[in-house]
Every structure is written in C-alpha cells, then in structure tokens.
Amino acid sequence: METASGGTTVRTLGRSGIRVSALGFGCWAVGGEWQAADGQPLGWGKVDDEESVRAIRRALDLGVTFFDTADVYGAGHSERLLGRALGKRRDEVVVATKWGNVFDEDTRTLTGSDDSTAHARRALTASLRRLGTDHIDLYQLHLSDADPARGAELRDVCEDFVQEGLIRAYGWSTDDPDRAAVFAEGAHCTAVQHTLNVLQDAPRLIALCEGSGLASVNRSPLAMGLLTGKRRQGEGLEAGDIRSRPPAWLPGFGDGSGADPEWVARVDALREILTSGGRTLAQGALAWLWARSPRTVPIPGFRSVEQAEQNAGAIGKGPLSAGQLAEVDRILGR
Numbered sequence: 001m002e003t004a005s006g007g008t009t010v011r012t013l014g015r016s017g018i019r020v021s022a023l024g025f026g027c028w029a030v031g032g033e034w035q036a037a038d039g040q041p042l043g044w045g046k047v048d049d050e051e052s053v054r055a056i057r058r059a060l061d062l063g064v065t066f067f068d069t070a071d072v073y074g075a076g077h078s079e080r081l082l083g084r085a086l087g088k089r090r091d092e093v094v095v096a097t098k099w100g101n102v103f104d105e106d107t108r109t110l111t112g113s114d115d116s117t118a119h120a121r122r123a124l125t126a127s128l129r130r131l132g133t134d135h136i137d138l139y140q141l142h143l144s145d146a147d148p149a150r151g152a153e154l155r156d157v158c159e160d161f162v163q164e165g166l167i168r169a170y171g172w173s174t175d176d177p178d179r180a181a182v183f184a185e186g187a188h189c190t191a192v193q194h195t196l197n198v199l200q201d202a203p204r205l206i207a208l209c210e211g212s213g214l215a216s217v218n219r220s221p222l223a224m225g226l227l228t229g230k231r232r233q234g235e236g237l238e239a240g241d242i243r244s245r246p247p248a249w250l251p252g253f254g255d256g257s258g259a260d261p262e263w264v265a266r267v268d269a270l271r272e273i274l275t276s277g278g279r280t281l282a283q284g285a286l287a288w289l290w291a292r293s294p295r296t297v298p299i300p301g302f303r304s305v306e307q308a309e310q311n312a313g314a315i316g317k318g319p320l321s322a323g324q325l326a327e328v329d330r331i332l333g334r
Contacts, residue, residue: 009315011297013066013094014190014215016169018137020094022290023315024066025059025308026219026299027082031074033240034108042110043074045241047303049081055308056085060092062312068193068217068299070098070142071127075108079130090133096217097131098142098173098193099123115146117157124166138217139167140193141183144174148182155186162188171217177204184212191215196296197223198274198288198328199252199266209295218289221298226252226263227285229271269331273324283314288328290319 009022029044030052036042056067067086069078079097086093099120102112114123127136139161141154151172158170171191172183180192192209196202196218209216222228224243246253252263267281274284282300289298302308320328 009063009318010065011215011294013138013169013297014171014209014295015213016188016190018094018168018190020066020297021064021315022297023064023286023311024068024096024217024297024299025056025064025311026301027056027067027069027078028073029301029303030055030081031069031078032108034073034075034077034103034110036110040245040247041240041242043240043242044301044303051304052081053085055302055305056082057089058305059302059308059312060086060089062309063315064308064312065092066094066096066297066299068096068138070101070140071123071130072098072101072103072110072142075103075110076105076126076130077108079127083130083132086132094137095131095133096138096140096191096193097127097136098140099127100141100143100146113143115143115150115154117153120154120157121161124161128166135165136167137169138191139170140191141170141172141174144176144179146179148179151179151182152185155183155189159186159188171214173219175202175205177208180205180208180214181212184208184214189214191217193217193219193299195220196289196292196298197221197227198270198285199223199226199263199332201292201334206293206295210293214295215297216293216295218296218298221289221300222282222285223252223263223267224250226259226267227274227282229267229281266332270328273320273327273331276320276324277317279314279317280310282310283317284320286311286314287317287320288325291321291325 173193
C-alpha cells in the first residue's frame with residue numbers, strides 16, 4: 001500500500017489511475033431486506049437507515065473513499081441510501097455499482113436478469129438517478145455466469161458509456177477468470193470483483209489482476225461474517241438474513257442453523273496470527289488481503305457506525321507480513 005501526503009493509505013484502482021482508499025465499503029447489507037421470487041431472503045435482515053447514513057458519513061471522515069453497491073441491493077434502496085448519505089460530498093469518493101439483475105422496487109423482489117445491451121443502458125440511467133449523480137466511477141456486470149460472447153458485447157457497450165462520460169471505468173463481478181479476461185481486453189476495464197478472503201483464496205484471479213493491471217475488488221472479505229468471530233455454530237440467524245437460508249453459492253453456514261463447525265475451526269486456528277499487532281479478528285482478515293496482493297481492495301459490509309469504525313481502523317495497522325502470510329498457508333494446508 002502507498003501512503004498519500006495526507007496520511008491516508010491508498011491504492012490505485014487498476015489501470016484507470018483512479019485513487020481509492022485501500023479499504024472500500026460494500027453496501028449490500030445497508031440495502032435492507034429484499035427477496036427472490038420464491039421468498040428466499042437476499043438481504044442481511046432489518047437495518048436502520050439513519051444509522052446506515054451515519055455509518056457511511058463516519059467512514060468518509062475516517063478516510064474511506066470507495067463505496068461499492070449494486071442496483072439490485074435492497075431492490076434499489078442501497079443506491080438511494082448511498083446517494084443520500086454522500087450528498088454534497090459525492091466528489092470526494094469513488095462510487096461503484098453493478099447491473100444485470102431485474103427487480104421490483106415496490107415489492108423489493110428480484111424478478112430475473114437481463115444481459116441485453118439495451119438493458120445495460122436502462123440500468124445505468126436508473127442507477128444514476130437513484131444515486132443522484134451524473135456519472136458512475138466503476139460500473140460492473142453483476143451476472144457472474146453470463147455468456148462470454150455476450151460479455152464481449154457488454155464490454156463494448158461500456159466503452160461507449162466511457163466515451164459518453166457516463167462512467168469512468170468498468171469491470172465484471174465474477175469468480176470465473178476466463179470471463180473476467182474477456183472484459184480485461186477493454187481499454188477502460190480496470191477491475192474484477194470476486195470472492196476473496198483468508199479462507200477462500202483465488203490464485204487464478206489474482207494472477208489475472210496482477211498480469212493485466214486490474215484491481216482485485218474483494219467481496220466477502222470477512223467470509224459473510226465468519227471472520228468477525230461473532231458467528232458461532234448453532235447460533236441462529238434472523239429470518240430476513242440470507243445466511244438463515246443459504247443458497248448453494250454461500251458456503252460456511254450449512255443448513256442455516258449457524259456457522260459451519262469446520263469453518264469455525266479454521267477461523268479459530270488462524271486467530272492468533274490475525275489478531276497480532278493489536279488487531280481485531282476482522283482487521284486481521286483485511287490485513288491478510290492487503291498482504292495477498294498489491295492489487296486487492298477489500299469491501300467489507302457494515303450496518304452500524306461501530307462496524308464502520310472497526311473496519312476503517314484496519315487501514316492504519318497495514319498488511320500482515322510475508323512470514324505471517326506463509327504461516328496462514330501452512331495452517332490451512334495450502
């Protein structure tokens with residue numbers, strides 16, 4: 001990580017030249033409750049919008065300048081809330097959002113997906129309106145398994161958006177390196193958003209980011225809360241929380257009755273290393289990500305001022321050492 005003259009630790013967002021805080025904030029949770037058509041919860045449970053606004057503004061005061069959301073989070077509510085919280089400070093931050101899902105704002109329900117080029121423009125127009133801004137800094141395709149050929153068409157559409165001044169850069173939110181590589185061919189592609197945390201490494205995607213000059217924007221940096229140490233096996237979750245009925249793509253929570261004991265055991269095995277240097281467990285998990293690659297920008301979620309302060313507090317403690325990184329791999333048998 002580099003240190004700017006003002007003391008804030010920063011990174012460059014891929015090959016765009018856009019400077020961001022080394023830590024971003026993910027705005028999925030603050031979108032509140034929403035659901036799939038079959039009733040599957042897709043949010044993190046109930047939220048207090050006023051507390052969410054205070055948390056975003058507190059993060060800004062603590063030097064966080066990168067906020068990641070999606071049009072579908074809370075069926076539009078997350079974008080609206082982020083736009084409200086930023087207000088006149090919009091120009092101080094880098095805003096990322098995503099498109100590709102279709103939803104009903106009134107019922108807060110995911111109704112499908114649309115990978116057409118026409119929808120990309122409709123979605124961008126709607127996101128700009130909800131966020132209250134005239135441009136998006138990082139626009140990301142939110143369909144992780146979209147056809148690569150269609151991905152190439154959408155990449156070219158994003159280039160048009162850049163030329164029109166509607167976005168500054170773009171990326172694909174996917175865990176598939178081959179799909180990410182399709183977007184990487186675009187001149188203004190600057191990032192891949194993918195799962196990465198100390199329990200779930202992604203060596204091929206890290207290699208792609210390092211080789212292509214892209215930012216590795218890390219979703220699930222705290223393993224959906226497992227790396228905060230607050231989730232234990234057998235501990236129930238509220239009905240509106242996606243982890244209470246985890247879909248197939250969400251590991252670590254078994255049948256929804258609480259954290260998977262095998263995952264809890266791995267966290268416990270890493271606790272001493274991650275809490276070194278006066279770090280909390282969550283701060284240590286973020287420190288691992290910064291040590292993993294100079295390209296990483298983790299985006300932990302938050303729902304309160306307290307969580308915002310704890311996450312932001314990781315910045316000043318910096319990355320783990322190379323020796324600690326190697327010890328983590330040894331413990332996990334990687």
